Amino acid sequence: MVIMLEFDIYSMIIALSSLVIVSYIFTLISGKTRIPTVLLLLLLGIGIREALTLFGIYVAIPLELIQFFGVLGLILILLEAGLGLNMSKQKLPLVKYAAASSVFVLALSMAGIALVVHYILGQSWHISFVYAVPLSVISSTVVASSINYLSEAKREFLTYESSLSDIIGILVFNFLIAGSMFSVGLITLDIINVLVAVVASVVVSLLLLLLLTKTQVNIKAFLIFAVLLLMYALGHKWQMPTLLAVLIFGLIVNNWHLAPFRYFHKFLPAEEVREATSTIKSVTAESAFLIRTFFFTMFGYMIDVRVLGNVKVILVGTMVVLIIFLARYLYLRIFVRDHILPELFFAPRGLVTIVLFYSIPASLTFQSFDDGVLFYVIILTTLVMMFGSLWFTPKDATREAEEAPRGWFRFRKRLE
Secondary structure (H helix, E strand, C coil): CCEECCCCHHHHHHHHHHHHHHHHHHHHHHHHHCCCHHHHHHHHHHHHHHHHHHCCEECCCCHHHHHHHHHHHHHHHHHHHHHCCCCCHHHHHHHHHHHHHHHHHHHHHHHHHHHHHHHHCCCCHHHHHHHHHHHHCCCHHHHHCCCCCECHHHHHHHHHHHHHHHHHHHHHHHHHHHCCCCCHHHHHHHHHHHHHHHHHHHHHHHHHHHHHHHCCCCCCHHHHHHHHHHHHHHHHHCCCCCHHHHHHHHHHHHCCCCHHHHHHHHCCCHHHHHHHHHHHHHHHHHHHHHHHHHHHHHHHHHCCHHHHHCHHHHHHHHHHHHHHHHHHHHHHHHHCHHHCCCHHHCCCCCHHHHHHHCCCCHHHCCCCCCHHHHHHHHHHHHHHHHHHHHHCCCHHHEHHHHHCCCCHHHHHHHHC
């Protein structure tokens, strides 16, 4: 017999507060062990579900709540990524490599996964590509929380790559679900939408900066979040790629001191923007931590681990993971040789994958695709990232080596 558990307000406060405290402990553990916080949160959610099941208790979590936290997390993580990226002429080659990597690895992964869905699960090419996109997108959420130990160049490469993979993946996904046919007209319309979104994003970013620096009210950061969320939601309704606004705003704010923005310094002094940036970075990091905690714990809770005993789930999921890392290896090995290890293993699936998967229209879904495949791919790619970061990270690619006094790190390596 299943017992429906009813929470009173104080029980809810205890549960949510305990979850945040546990997540903070997980963050400390992750920093020491390189075990991804996301993996620990997923396992926590699974553990809570199994513990309640033992007592015949079931607490229903609406799918819409997962999607709501997913969208919030997506906005915050992309904003956090933009606020952490520094633009300069010296970094242009790195940005080009990261952008090319995100495009080509995404395309190769999509093609390979679509083949699996088409031939193994017997779906049309259109549906196959719709399902392939969520599974092909690198999770900037997981990457951003797992690269703190790497050198600056490696952190920036992975941050740019994963953020652009998110954005491009979402654009492609929206294009695929917008119509059942490919046409020159649709492609042209999509390009126009991107250009309009970029211009609108720059204008909105400048207005938000004006709001940040000129208003005397202390409550600014969450107003900024509200405006960005409003833009994203309206863009989603109108099939516009307004997610770009989030990344562009973060990039402009964090790089206001550079030459392209000097004309505006007489209206918005660099010192004022720097102070506002510090505030919004702090609030963004704290908010992203909170949303990530709730999202991944709830997603873990919704998954029944018994699906991992399904042979079809293991077969399809394993094929998808092999395609993901084969595509990544081929591109990095041939074109970006400076960023093979440990970047090869940083291809986790997570928040964006889940949000896009549950956004597939009912007309394009099919029952034979088990949700367990999604869970299997997320868990396995996260484990691969963890083992790669632990055992296949060159010592000179770490933050420790980069920040060590000149000569000391080489001396230490000889001692070891």
